[in-house]
Amino acid sequence: MLIRKLYKFESAHIVRNCSSDRCSRSIHGHSYKVEVLLEAHALDHGQMVYDFGLMKGTIKDAIDAFDHAICYWDRDDAEYIRLCQQFSARWIALPVSPSAEQFARLFFVVIDALLRQTDMCNGESPDVRLHSVIAHETDTGYAQAFREDAYNARMGEIQLADIVFSEQVRAEWRDPRMMARLLAGERFANPAATLQIRP
Numbered sequence: 001m002l003i004r005k006l007y008k009f010e011s012a013h014i015v016r017n018c019s020s021d022r023c024s025r026s027i028h029g030h031s032y033k034v035e036v037l038l039e040a041h042a043l044d045h046g047q048m049v050y051d052f053g054l055m056k057g058t059i060k061d062a063i064d065a066f067d068h069a070i071c072y073w074d075r076d077d078a079e080y081i082r083l084c085q086q087f088s089a090r091w092i093a094l095p096v097s098p099s100a101e102q103f104a105r106l107f108f109v110v111i112d113a114l115l116r117q118t119d120m121c122n123g124e125s126p127d128v129r130l131h132s133v134i135a136h137e138t139d140t141g142y143a144q145a146f147r148e149d150a151y152n153a154r155m156g157e158i159q160l161a162d163i164v165f166s167e168q169v170r171a172e173w174r175d176p177r178m179m180a181r182l183l184a185g186e187r188f189a190n191p192a193a194t195l196q197i198r199p
């Protein structure tokens with residue numbers, strides 16, 4: 001079974017080298033919608049694949065980091081990068097270009113790591129896992145990344161350590177050390193559920 005949770009953020013970028021001239025040479029913004037799809041073949045004590053409420057913790061924070069941020073490819077022009085950092089408190093440096101395809105892959109890699117390092121406490125199936133991520137750039141265009149896309153080096157390597165969040169982005173997280181903890185392999189604990197009926 002699949003469940004799907006929708007997130008939203010507003011972000012600015014340039015996508016270098018693309019065929020659409022407006023997109024490749026002018027800073028522009030989008031109201032992104034991101035769908036996170038989880039998969040499992042058994043249900044937890046609440047008879048859910050994974051409580052939607054739990055998806056409003058670290059997963060939401062990781063996506064919300066991009067809200068009102070300018071995102072740039074770390075191989076972009078050094079002067080452009082310097083100015084992004086100078087004039088925007090919220091910026092994110094990416095190891096890949098910020099196309100819809102790469103956002104979908106990037107979110108997959110981050111959320112997959114978060115889930116693998118999360119202790120689930122309500123009888124969730126051990127096979128709960130990230131199925132795919134859909135990044136809607138506009139109302140009419142989206143990309144969907146599956147596991148084989150996220151870790152496909154031919155599409156560009158995405159290492160967690162290569163995603164750099166500005167100080168302001170990190171300061172606004174509930175846990176400013178969230179990414180540092182993720183990189184260090186630390187565990188994240190879900191809150192324990194109170195059972196009213198014996199499962």
Ligand SMILES: Nc1nc2c(c(=O)[nH]1)N=C([C@H](O)[C@H](O)COP(=O)(O)OP(=O)(O)OP(=O)(O)O)CN2
Pocket residue numbers: 015018020023028098099100101137138140141
């Ligand atoms: N495969 C992709 N194609 C394009 C991407 C992308 O990420 N992946 N991105 C862009 C631009 O960012 C652009 O702003 C969005 O392009 P487009 O869909 O053409 O936007 P419109 O709002 O003009 O779309 P309408 O369908 O005309 O409303 C370009 N391509």
